[in-house]
Amino acid sequence: MVKYVVTGTTGGLGSQVFKYLLKLVPATDVIVSLYNPSGATQAIKESGVEIRRGDYGDPASLDKAFAGADKLLIISYPSIAHELRVKHHKNAIDAAKRVGVKHVYYTSLAFAGDSVAAVMQAHIDTERYLKESGLTYTIIREGIYSESYPLYFGFFNPADGKDEVIIPHSDGGIAWVSREDLGEGTAKLMVEGGYENQTLLFSGSRSITLKEVAEKISKLLGRNVQLIVSTEDDYVRANVGKHGPRGEEEFLRKWATTYKALERGELDVVDPLLQKVLKRELKPFDTTLKEMLGLAGSVMDLYAK
Numbered sequence: 001m002v003k004y005v006v007t008g009t010t011g012g013l014g015s016q017v018f019k020y021l022l023k024l025v026p027a028t029d030v031i032v033s034l035y036n037p038s039g040a041t042q043a044i045k046e047s048g049v050e051i052r053r054g055d056y057g058d059p060a061s062l063d064k065a066f067a068g069a070d071k072l073l074i075i076s077y078p079s080i081a082h083e084l085r086v087k088h089h090k091n092a093i094d095a096a097k098r099v100g101v102k103h104v105y106y107t108s109l110a111f112a113g114d115s116v117a118a119v120m121q122a123h124i125d126t127e128r129y130l131k132e133s134g135l136t137y138t139i140i141r142e143g144i145y146s147e148s149y150p151l152y153f154g155f156f157n158p159a160d161g162k163d164e165v166i167i168p169h170s171d172g173g174i175a176w177v178s179r180e181d182l183g184e185g186t187a188k189l190m191v192e193g194g195y196e197n198q199t200l201l202f203s204g205s206r207s208i209t210l211k212e213v214a215e216k217i218s219k220l221l222g223r224n225v226q227l228i229v230s231t232e233d234d235y236v237r238a239n240v241g242k243h244g245p246r247g248e249e250e251f252l253r254k255w256a257t258t259y260k261a262l263e264r265g266e267l268d269v270v271d272p273l274l275q276k277v278l279k280r281e282l283k284p285f286d287t288t289l290k291e292m293l294g295l296a297g298s299v300m301d302l303y304a305k
């Protein structure tokens with residue numbers, strides 16, 4: 001019997017991993033480590049799995065949460081605060097080592113190993129720390145969520161009626177992939193084993209530029225949505241004060257480095273591995289886009305083929 005401990009299962013990616021893990025192994029083999037156990041979802045509560053408290057900021061809680069794990073999934077901490085994020089990940093890795101976890105899986109991100117994107121730096125530091133830990137590891141560079149397209153596509157919001165989408169520096173291809181496919185793939189990878197001490201990429205099966213995203217949205221909405229590649233200052237001016245914390249100038253300037261990474265083709269990488277693990281086609285980006293625009297299953301599907 002293999003014991004699985006999975007973190008982040010209340011979140012977007014972790015909830016998908018959890019869902020698919022339970023299709024593959026009995027609930028008695030699964031333990032969820034939750035930051036906030038009282039926030040356990042209905043799916044977790046009804047599954048019969050053991051629920052433990054594991055806060056990345058509280059090492060003692062992690063020792064208890066990870067105890068007895070053969071395989072541990074560390075879902076990365078959702079923050080852009082570099083130092084805090086790395087500290088949290090180091091706490092999880094250190095706890096895994098203390099309690100003798102046999103195989104650690106870490107969800108990294110699809111940018112390059114020498115990325116210029118600010119968002120990748122905490123993952124690069126974590127990957128290095130994990131590799132040097134002496135633990136058996138598998139680093140999964142999870143592809144860019146199709147569901148997160150507005151973050152890359154100038155915070156596009158179809159409801160505000162604006163047809164000009166400004167990005168800084170450069171457009172580039174992105175091998176978008178759905179969070180559900182990533183979750184299923186991550187669960188299968190953990191159960192099937194292998195890939196010890198390797199860094200893998202789970203990407204979508206085709207790369208689509210932001211200009212192509214503009215064309216797809218234009219077609220779907222019957223509007224003329226234009227991608228404008230402009231200066232960083234223009235990008236900041238267009239977004240500052242909007243989108244909650246993402247409208248803070250500090251965030252916007254950091255996020256602008258993403259487009260320098262696009263220019264280098266960092267996300268323009270298609271790896272067949274996820275399709276191989278899932279043994280099926282991946283969910284197309286266009287399907288997620290339609291769902292997010294509220295058009296899936298609508299008259300558009302029936303008559304606008």
Ligand SMILES: NC(=O)c1ccc[n+]([C@@H]2O[C@H](COP(=O)([O-])OP(=O)(O)OC[C@H]3O[C@@H](n4cnc5c(N)ncnc54)[C@H](OP(=O)(O)O)[C@@H]3O)[C@@H](O)[C@H]2O)c1
Pocket residue numbers: 007008009010011012013014034035036039054055056057075076077078079107109110142143144145148
């Ligand atoms: N690949 C991509 O395109 C992409 C896009 C966006 C983000 N990401 C990153 O990928 C990771 C997972 O994404 P996601 O969509 O699943 O994020 P998410 O929905 O924000 O989920 C994050 C999970 O982390 C848990 N958490 C929060 N604080 C914690 C702590 N102190 N200790 C332990 N767990 C804690 C949350 O628990 P609670 O529910 O209790 O708060 C939640 O379960 C995040 O790091 C996210 O930033 C990737």
